[in-house]
Amino acid sequence: MYRLLLILALLLLLYFLLRRAFREFKHRHLDDRGVSGDPDQMVQDPVCHTFVPRKTAFVETVGGQTYCFCSRACAAAFQQQLSR
Numbered sequence: 001m002y003r004l005l006l007i008l009a010l011l012l013l014l015y016f017l018l019r020r021a022f023r024e025f026k027h028r029h030l031d032d033r034g035v036s037g038d039p040d041q042m043v044q045d046p047v048c049h050t051f052v053p054r055k056t057a058f059v060e061t062v063g064g065q066t067y068c069f070c071s072r073a074c075a076a077a078f079q080q081q082l083s084r
Ligand SMILES: [Zn+2]
Pocket: 045, 047, 048, 049, 050, 069, 070, 071, 074
């Protein structure tokens, strides 16, 4: 039982590390493209429908589309919805 928990924890850790590496890669990609727009422009979070300023939004590219989220949690929820 303990071994199962350990494996689960390791998998979770690996998952987060991979996610972070992937996210950094995507952010660099976005920077290269020079995502334009007013940083104070309000963008809507597709998950909780909250409006957030672009400069503080959590930007994720999913399937070639760029989405802005209010938080990391919403971005994660959105990706989960898509992969379901
Ligand atoms: Zn949100």
